[in-house]
Amino acid sequence: MKSVGIEIKNIALAFGSTAVLKDITLSIEPGEFFALLGPSGSGKSTLLRLIAGFNQHQRGELLIDGKDVTGIQPWLRNVGMVFQNYALWPHMTVAQNVAFGLEARKLPSAEIRSKVASALELVDMGGLANRRPGQLSGGQQQRVAIARTLAIEPQVLLLDEPLSNLDAKLRTQTRQELVQLQRRLGITTIFVTHDQEEALTTCHRIAVMDQGIIQQVGTPMELFDFPVNRFVAQFVGSVNLYPGRFITEGDHLRFESPTLGTLMLPRGLELQSTEMDLAFRPHAVRFVDDPNTQHENNLALKGIIEDSEFLGEFLRYEVRVGEGRIMADIPHVRGALPLKAGSAVHLRVSSEELRFVTA
Amino acid sequence: MKRNHPGLIAIAIAIAAFLFIFLIGPILTVVYTAFTDGQGNFTFSHFLAFAEISLMRESFANSLYVAGTTVFFATIIAIPLAYLTVRFQFRGAVLIQTLGVLPLVMPAFVGAAAMQLIFGRSGAVNLILMDNFGFSIPIMEGLNGIIFVETLHYFPFILLNLSASLATIDSSMEEAGQNLGASGWRLFRKIIFPLAIPGYIAGASLVFIKVFDDLGTPLVLNVTNMLAPQAYLRVTSIGIEDPIGYVICVILVLFSIAAMAGSWWFVKRRDYALVSRGGAQAPKRKLTSWQTAMAYGWIIGVLMLVLSPHLGILLMSFFKVWSFSVLPEQFTLVHYATIFTDAKQMIWNTILYCGLAAFIDIIIGGAIAYIVIRTTIPGRQILDHLVTVALAMPGLVLGIGYLRAFRGIDLPFGMGALTASWVIFVIAYSVRRLPYALRSCMAALTQVHPALEEAAENVGAGRTRIIRKIVIPLMMGGLLAGFVTSFITAAAEISETILLTSRESLAPMSYGIYLYFQSIAGRGPGAALSVVAITIVALGTYISHRLAAAATPHQQVGNRT
Numbered sequence: 024m025k026s027v028g029i030e031i032k033n034i035a036l037a038f039g040s041t042a043v044l045k046d047i048t049l050s051i052e053p054g055e056f057f058a059l060l061g062p063s064g065s066g067k068s069t070l071l072r073l074i075a076g077f078n079q080h081q082r083g084e085l086l087i088d089g090k091d092v093t094g095i096q097p098w099l100r101n102v103g104m105v106f107q108n109y110a111l112w113p114h115m116t117v118a119q120n121v122a123f124g125l126e127a128r129k130l131p132s133a134e135i136r137s138k139v140a141s142a143l144e145l146v147d148m149g150g151l152a153n154r155r156p157g158q159l160s161g162g163q164q165q166r167v168a169i170a171r172t173l174a175i176e177p178q179v180l181l182l183d184e185p186l187s188n189l190d191a192k193l194r195t196q197t198r199q200e201l202v203q204l205q206r207r208l209g210i211t212t213i214f215v216t217h218d219q220e221e222a223l224t225t226c227h228r229i230a231v232m233d234q235g236i237i238q239q240v241g242t243p244m245e246l247f248d249f250p251v252n253r254f255v256a257q258f259v260g261s262v263n264l265y266p267g268r269f270i271t272e273g274d275h276l277r278f279e280s281p282t283l284g285t286l287m288l289p290r291g292l293e294l295q296s297t298e299m300d301l302a303f304r305p306h307a308v309r310f311v312d313d314p315n316t317q318h319e320n321n322l323a324l325k326g327i328i329e330d331s332e333f334l335g336e337f338l339r340y341e342v343r344v345g346e347g348r349i350m351a352d353i354p355h356v357r358g359a360l361p362l363k364a365g366s367a368v369h370l371r372v373s374s375e376e377l378r379f380v381t382a
Numbered sequence: 383m384k385r386n387h388p389g390l391i392a393i394a395i396a397i398a399a400f401l402f403i404f405l406i407g408p409i410l411t412v413v414y415t416a417f418t419d420g421q422g423n424f425t426f427s428h429f430l431a432f433a434e435i436s437l438m439r440e441s442f443a444n445s446l447y448v449a450g451t452t453v454f455f456a457t458i459i460a461i462p463l464a465y466l467t468v469r470f471q472f473r474g475a476v477l478i479q480t481l482g483v484l485p486l487v488m489p490a491f492v493g494a495a496a497m498q499l500i501f502g503r504s505g506a507v508n509l510i511l512m513d514n515f516g517f518s519i520p521i522m523e524g525l526n527g528i529i530f531v532e533t534l535h536y537f538p539f540i541l542l543n544l545s546a547s548l549a550t551i552d553s554s555m556e557e558a559g560q561n562l563g564a565s566g567w568r569l570f571r572k573i574i575f576p577l578a579i580p581g582y583i584a585g586a587s588l589v590f591i592k593v594f595d596d597l598g599t600p601l602v603l604n605v606t607n608m609l610a611p612q613a614y615l616r617v618t619s620i621g622i623e624d625p626i627g628y629v630i631c632v633i634l635v636l637f638s639i640a641a642m643a644g645s646w647w648f649v650k651r652r653d654y655a656l657v658s659r660g661g662a663q664a665p666k667r668k669l670t671s672w673q674t675a676m677a678y679g680w681i682i683g684v685l686m687l688v689l690s691p692h693l694g695i696l697l698m699s700f701f702k703v704w705s706f707s708v709l710p711e712q713f714t715l716v717h718y719a720t721i722f723t724d725a726k727q728m729i730w731n732t733i734l735y736c737g738l739a740a741f742i743d744i745i746i747g748g749a750i751a752y753i754v755i756r757t758t759i760p761g762r763q764i765l766d767h768l769v770t771v772a773l774a775m776p777g778l779v780l781g782i783g784y785l786r787a788f789r790g791i792d793l794p795f796g797m798g799a800l801t802a803s804w805v806i807f808v809i810a811y812s813v814r815r816l817p818y819a820l821r822s823c824m825a826a827l828t829q830v831h832p833a834l835e836e837a838a839e840n841v842g843a844g845r846t847r848i849i850r851k852i853v854i855p856l857m858m859g860g861l862l863a864g865f866v867t868s869f870i871t872a873a874a875e876i877s878e879t880i881l882l883t884s885r886e887s888l889a890p891m892s893y894g895i896y897l898y899f900q901s902i903a904g905r906g907p908g909a910a911l912s913v914v915a916i917t918i919v920a921l922g923t924y925i926s927h928r929l930a931a932a933a934t935p936h937q938q939v940g941n942r943t
Contacts, residue, residue: 075557075561076560077557077560096560096565097557097560097561097565098560098561098562098563098564098565098569099563101563102561103561103562104557104558104561106554106557106558107554108552108554110552110554110555110557110558111558112555112558112559112573112576112577113577114576114577114579123559123562123564123572124562124563124564127562127563127564127568128563171558171562172561172562175562175563
């Protein structure tokens with residue numbers, strides 16, 4: 024199967040007066056497993072449906088395999104979509120469901136039969152071809168939905184929240200199977216999800232969306248390590264975020280935060296703009312016993328423990344610093360007792376872990 | 383909150399007794415008569431006799447043909463209309479909704495008389511065709527006329543049920559089909575329509591039964607070689623003892639039950655549980671300009687056909703002669719004057735019979751609803767099932783059953799024979815219309831949250847007081863809607879009415895209209911009386927819609943817990 028790329032250029036879409044997609048530009052490589060990640064209402068599903076042809080953009084271009092498909096009806100696109108609720112037709116058997124797209128393409132019946140069989144084999148559903156969807160479990164229904172879509176050998180595979188209707192255990196398993204299937208077929212795949220873990224674990228690259236705008240595109244690690252703005256920092260992983268002003272003072276940067284107070288930042292950080300947020304991950308925070316150590320290349324803070332949560336692998340402390348709160352994830356070792364609320368602690372955050380993000 | 387007050391048990395038993403005497407009893411009498419000889423021994427000979435009469439075989443075939451063909455044409459009319467309203471952004475949707483109620487406002491047999499004048503051999507349309515093109519369309523001839531009239535009268539049943547079914551289909555079902563390469567007719571045939579089958583079958587089986595059982599339309603159009611008219615003619619001309627009439631009744635009942643059971647079975651057989659699983663309804667699509675033109679063409683065409691009997695009746699009622707002319711001549715009010723002197727009694731009878739019957743219906747319906755929903759009295763579902771039987775029973779069969787079962791039974795206080803009194807109308811109407819009232823009452827009661835009753839109980843109110851002060855006031859909208867529905871459907875009833883009318887002074891309006899239409903001279907007054915009846919029914923329909931809408935605030939009270 025030949026893998027194709029998708030080019031989305033300056034696409035805008037509004038329902039009535041509500042702008043749902045605003046100037047989206049995105050390039051998806053052939054064979055890529057790409058995620059659209061965002062909260063509900065971010066426009067990710069609208070963008071997916073637009074690629075499938077169910078929504079029409081009012082501005083911009085949509086190129087699949089280099090050809091502009093703007094205005095081409097959904098049934099002429101050969102873009103396979105797996106729906107969130109699977110949308111299996113209850114009046115047809117599993118085999119009839121899978122055969123539907125092939126019949127619409129008027130293939131000879133022998134070919135249809137063999138393609139149905141191999142599509143069902145692909146998702147391990149060969150034995151249940153004569154069941155009706157109502158007789159299948161949620162996980163089986165999803166497999167059938169995938170087989171039905173893959174049977175037509177689409178150029179692109181679109182997955183709309185494919186794991187959201189599965190229970191937690193099945194979700195992890197299915198996620199891995201999806202990844203393997205995609206690797207094996209090499210089909211360009213777009214995966215819509217609101218679950219950052221799903222996106223981070225499955226996809227080559229992710230576009231984080233909010234309010235109809237692509238906030239950032241990158242590999243899972245890039246998004247986690249180098250979020251460009253407050254939204255991405257907060258949406259991908261947990262984060263400590265503090266708005267404030269950066270002022271250059273000699274070879275240091277001084278950070279004036281309304282909540283944390285005035286902080287001296289470690290040497291070597293470059294000022295990008297004076298009004299930005301200071302961000303660091305909870306797991307980047309360390310506690311030190313001696314207040315006089317580790318000042319070099321570290322942000323040093325002093326605070327009082329307010330609360331703690333035991334999460335197994337680590338303890339999540341809430342530490343009051345000035346007027347602000349800092350989340351600190353401290354790895355747990357067997358037998359260690361949590362620090363009591365009210366105890367004073369000294370915190371260090373390595374300068375590599377400090378990020379400046381725009382609001 | 384589910385407690386079984388002894389008083390409620392007594393009421394349940396009384397209702398069951400009422401239904402056994404006036405619904406089950408007469409039906410069993412009919413069945414018994416069809417299967418026994420003069421000595422009361424079981425016999426199949428009446429059925430064999432039936433099969434040997436060629437007129438009966440012909441009538442049977444004709445009834446099947448007419449009902450089947452009507453369903454076919456009603457389907458053709460209803461499918462595009464239903465699909466348009468549900469799936470497209472379309473201003474004509476209001477027109478379609480109007481189309482959905484307009485025909486039902488006028489009883490089919492009334493429409494039949496008007497259609498004769500417009501589409502009959504010497505009706506307006508054929509006169510125009512004859513004068514200008516030298517040919518005519520025999521659309522009102524024989525069975526065709528019945529199919530034509532009934533199709534236009536009953537297609538809304540399919541339209542309404544199918545629209546409701548289409549509206550519940552999750553949009554992704556359709557989109558998945560498009561995504562896999564299907565569109566247009568293929569998508570509709572393979573996916574959309576099969577998923578809407580439950581609603582379609584419900585509507586289509588209803589149309590089939592209604593047409594199969596209809597007595598008024600064939601009689602008005604002078605077609606007697608069908609089952610219902612044959613049963614009527616047998617019982618009225620040969621006599622109440624003639625077994626063939628009962629054989630026909632049994633056939634009508636069997637078909638009704640088969641159609642209802644069939645539609646139930648068909649829907650059960652397939653698993654539609656997935657159809658409406660969350661998800662949004664499909665965004666309504668826009669029509670292209672030529673599609674819009676076609677849509678409006680279809681709607682306006684159907685609308686003109688549907689409106690033609692209304693218009694015809696109105697013209698007939700205001701003009702002196704309308705025969706062998708395209709349009710009637712000589713405006714007059716004399717027909718109205720005639721009916722307000724001659725038919726005053728009939729109008730009054732309708733109001734009396736239907737009013738009383740509707741009142742009985744909401745009392746019984748309310749009581750059944752309360753007993754079924756709010757108590758745990760064993761066997762309470764039987765009441766619900768008994769009422770469903772009334773829905774499946776053709777009026778003709780019940781009428782014949784009454785005449786047979788209650789012959790020779792006299793009313794107390796010297797009011798004469800039961801079957802020759804006005805009381806029989808009230809009972810017959812109330813039994814046949816009980817399903818409509820019960821449905822309203824059930825809906826109204828489900829909207830009253832039990833917590834509202836519990837709150838009253840909590841502050842120390844007794845059961846009777848709670849029902850009187852809390853339940854009935856909160857159900858009032860639904861009860862009134864049920865009353866109006868029962869009233870207007872009873873006012874339009876003709877099959878039972880024709881059978882039970884023993885003398886003209888007892889006849890309600892519907893019989894009067896039927897009688898007037900028997901003669902050419904009676905057409906004017908018949909039309910005028912129809913206009914009065916249609917006005918009452920239309921007003922009633924409007925009121926019941928308003929009442930149903932007004933009942934909504936209660937619903938919110940009930941659900942906010």
